[in-house]
Amino acid sequence: MQTKGAPDQLVVVIDDDEVMRLSCQQILQKAGYKVETFGNGHAGIKRIQEAKPPLLIVDIKMPELDGFEVINIVRKIDTDLVIVVITGYATIETAVDAMKAGAYDFLPKPFTPNELRMIIDRGFERWRLTKEAQRLRREKEEVERKFVTLVSHQLKSPLVAIKQYLDVMLFTSKDQLPEKAADWVRRCQVRLGEMLTIIQDWLALSRIDSGSLCDRASSAELGKVVENIIGEYQQVPSGLNVTIKASIPSDLPPICGDPVSISMLVGNLVSNAVKYNRAGGSVSLKACRVGNLVTIEVSDTGTGIPPGAMQHLFEEFYRVKTEATQNIPGTGLGLVICKRIVHELNGTIDVRSKEGEGTTFIIHLPIAENKKEVEAKSGECK
Amino acid sequence: MSESKTVLIIDDDRDFVTAIETLLVSSGYRVATASNGREGIQQAKKVQPDLILLDVMMTERTEGFFTLQEVRRIPALSRTPVIVISSIYTDQPVFRVSPEAGWLPANLFLPKPVEPMRLLEEARRLIGENCQTASAGRKL
DSSP: OOOOOOTTTTEEEEOHHHHHHHHHHHHHHTHHHHEEEESSSHHHHHHHHEEEEEEEESSSSSSSSOOHHHHHHHHHTTTEEEEEEESSSOOOHHHHHHHHHHSSEEEEESOOOHHHHHHHHHHHHHHHHHHHHHHHHHHHHHHHHHHHHHHHHHHHHHHHHHHHHHHHHHHHHGGSSSSHHHHHHHHHHHHHHHHHHHHHHHHHHHHHHHHHSOTTTOEHHHHHHHHHHHHHHSSOOOOTTOEEEEEOOOOOOOOEEHHHHHHHHHHHHHHHHHHHSOOTTTTEEEEEETTTTEEEEEEOSOOOGGGGGHHHHHHOOOOSSSSSTTTTOOSOOHHHHHHHHHTTTTOOEEEEEEETTTEEEEEEEBBOOGTTTTTTTTOOOO | OSSEEEEEOOOOOOHHHHHHHHHHHHOOEEEEEEEHHHHHHHHHHHHSSEEEOOSSOSSSTTTTHHHHHHHHHHGGGTOOEEEEGGGGGGSOOOOOTTTTSSTOOOSSESSSSSOOHHHHHHHHHHHHHHHHHHHHHHHH
């Protein structure tokens, strides 16, 4: 079967032999291609750079630049260019070498017009498929990106409306509601809050996956992030009356990562440290510099993690199930998010825990790229 | 408050609007509503609100942002306080942006659903601040 080349697709021919150039031109123009021929590598490469054609036919044996050199150069200009090699001394070795260098196919001289046409049609089809695949991949990525945003918005909207009604109802007419009804409304608020948190965590994970979070080129001031987080907790005090203490050296260098990711990371750890604490307990946040890394420690005075649970801690939807933890709300995604963020930012996360005494999460994150040279004395661990 | 202040709610979620409208009316505000950006701009010009509450994702994914820019281009509304209330902010700490700040000149971002007490406090604060600047401006 002979496929018809798309009209007006450009084929560049580089060959020092004029007869060869002319015959290629005639055969391929008849087949519907636009053909431009060049007598040496330099002129041909220049044209490829300008026109980015789908196809190149190049002779192997030429004075000045030979075919292999031409292939090496044009491969760097356009990785999708389909290259067909013409070789006068057809040995398997030359053909293999040409393929290794990045040619798509080879044509031994002498060849018939039909052989040339078939090889070029096939080459063009390959180029078309490559481009098509690239377009589809881009479209798919775009759809996935939009899907996550839209679905999470669609999932959230009804929940938001319901919770907003309940919030306003309780706020404006609490006294008119029977005690039991008010209590149930509060339970509904809590359960809706849980659902919203799951969607939010799921969205965070897909944003990490799609690369729209965890920007390594950004930098974050840990002091500011921690200040914001503590501020949020002071606005909404937990029922356990847990105090949060932070000691972040003011001269701590900025850490690698965007403030949103860092805030999500530290926020999740602080949230856990508060939730899994004892009444009247405390959470302590410490940070210091160790060489080109910043160490962040988040410790609580809670019940600690049972040794058997340690290995599952960073698994999706895993939650420690003990009598003490059964009424603590959570999605089982918080530590997964932490681990993913730390991983994306080229850091590490560890945990130390003693049952009955408390848990400490230790994070190491690189210092922001352009701050590494700064005098290492600042904010060093004592 | 000697005379009641007007709040314009621009949001495509009818239920959210009803809930917030109830909250504001019960606290003595007059409320106008609009269900999309275009309608919101018309209403804003008509009622000259003391405060605008604005959603982000309406018919278009970023409708609120463009609506906000348009509001700021109208001289009579250029200094009207705007609170952007959107569920896209729930995973980020609340942050404050100066009204002069570039492309998103909102006074405040609040996550959705919004804490009733918090909304009332911020509304009172922003309307109060704006009245002060306006009267200071008149004295000059």
